Amino acid sequence: MNARLSPGIKTLIGTVLAQFALGSVYTWSLFNAPLAAQLDEPVSQVAFTFGIMTLALALASSVSGHLQARFGVRRVTIGAGILLGASLALTSVVSQLWLLYLTAGLLIGLADGTGYLMTLSNCVRFFPKNKGLASACAIGAYGLGSLGFKYINLYFLAAGGAALSFQMWAVLACVMVVIGGALMHDAPQQKAATNASEADAPADYTLSQCFKTPQFWLLATVFVTICMSGLYVIGVAKDVGELYVHLDAATAAEAVAIIALANLGGRLVLGVLSDRMARSKVVGLALLVCAAGVGMLRFMPLDQYSFYLSVACVAFSFGGAITVFPTLMSDYFGMNHLSQNYGFMYLGFGVGSFMGSVIAALFGGFVAAFSVMLVMITISLCIAFTIHSPKHNQEKIKHHWQLESSTS
Template sequence: MNRYKKTRWLVVLGAVLVQICLGSIYTWSLFNQPLIDKFGWDQSAIVLTFSITVAMFAFSTIFAGKLQNKIGPKKVAILGGLLLGIGLILSSKATSLIELYIYFGVIGGTGVGTAYVAPLTTCIKWFPDKRGFITGIAVSSFGLGSLIFKSLVLDLILTKGVSQTFLYLGVINLILIVLGAQTLSTPPTDYETTGVTEGVESNSKDSTSTQMISTKQFYLLWIVYFFGCISGLLIIGLAQDIGIDLVKLTPRTAASAITVIALFNAGGRLAWGVVSDKIGRKTSLLIIYLTTSIAMAIMSTITMNTVIFFVSVSMIALSFGGLVTVVPAITADYYGVKNIASNYGVVFQAFGIAAIAGPIIATNFGLNNSFLIAAALSIFSMIITIFIKPPFALSR
């Protein structure tokens, strides 16, 4: 493994660049008002664009994973970068909501999902000894993308207008993702890939997606991932509204919750990756769900002031960041690294469906009741996690 040290860190460098660019889609909220001002479209109709994007993001990971097994991560990441770039460039020409849905939502979202799996799963293959840590680096880079692109997007909207901003973002993302993809390669056949982190349960069999979905552990893992993502995405998507409606903060102060969440989300992805390597994935998930349930219970039962609000959303963001880090790692632990791209693509559908379920729950039950539901789901996830065990023979 020693002679490949430089190679595997070059892979990480390219993966980080790709993930940061993909994370730029989480700046979408910055486009809402400028699009309203320019076209006079209804806000809820504009927001639907992002929902379509997330849904296509999650759905396309299934096919991207299967494609990666055939043509390799480099070509898949390049394809994703081209789709995202083209989708954004076409969005600059959109003059109707349908066009925006197709260009940004369908084409752009498919591009994100296509490219997302490649850097993440390739890094896991190169670092069998530090799966949690390296997964944390990959997914935290995605989380930081919105922060890194935030100032650029705001400046472009102010100086170039909202439509031209799509054009510039498309060109930037296309070039940088294709550049980052050049380092993505699978380990050679003589590379040691059987090592696992001490204390982490792992199986000794590489499973296909068909074999994976035939095990009960897959369904248990999918359910707890789905429930956990509901809690995290609910807060991420409604943080500003919660601050204004329930805490009575000014719009400016409430908006700062978005930055706080982004920082704790990214920090949680990296920190929990390291921690899960040390104390194990299951123990990490139990702590993550316990923290989430406590924070959600606080938000639903206590009259929040500014401090309680920011502490609570920080706890949830930190835990959510950990969840999206630990689950890819535990998928590799349980079902091997050979088919991790296609396997995690199937598991990741829980994320996409949760992105739709969260807003539906909030709309039908109200914010306070939604928090209680999320707390209950987190507690239920803790109970399920206790019974999740590797499906095949263990290796250490």
């Protein structure tokens, strides 16, 4: 049966399998308390591991397209899976905090980032007419992986502690990513437009060409805003519930499951919607939902259910916008350099993940962070609803096509 599947379908199946395993890193908060006790370190110091992981993930994502161009998606994905498994296995035996930062922070982040964005971009390029749906399937699997592995890791934590959980996580994640990588094919180069009827097709911008367009930097502003709002609220939701809304620990912790489901819902709903309307407007819609959620957190007296609704809005927005952004980038800057172009844009994921925490630390906690978020969301809304694709000189592009044709 496998032989009868097209390369695109096999790649989609492999991408979904790998993305599910790669999304497991978002269960990290389950390990903060056990590792703090094991290493005799404050929970805050152990929790910093996730910040290192997120930054390493973003950095690896920014160069994964170059690795694919040199070695191919299959080899790089399999390598990422092996590194992920080895890093998790090493984490099971760490005895010092700096080793935890190295194995769980740096190495797991590098492995996860290398596989995540490259496999997503490669998969989307197989389905130029259904980019939103393909992106929703892949990134939806990434979000679902955090939910699925939550229960897997909780089971092994209860059965044998952190060491056993990391070991089983290592085996499962490595096998899934390696099998997924083995199914993948490199997406073919998209055919350049060659006649007037194709004049509206986006030019294929290289990364250096993207840097010269204002649209790239405007989209980067929107992306950082989305990541800052989503990652900060997701990361401190339980603390907000306890310290800001004054819920008990168990009630506040339920926000974690609600966030996971809302995140997945955003990825599926807005990913599919992005094939039916302008993707910049879909991002604008996501920002409106985010503004509603952050506005509730900032200005409303919250109870249990309004708190759940507010964090669900932010998670829905974050998941949906992250899903739409790769295809939006391909609309504006072409498909053939998507891995490199979106890879650089994805550095905003790492920047955004730190901005919320830094703002909260410098200016007085949750309220200050929520206030700055609302200002940035307002700016990003204006960008999302007014931005247009880059203007390009059709004669120069046609001349480029002619040169390419004459040399090929």
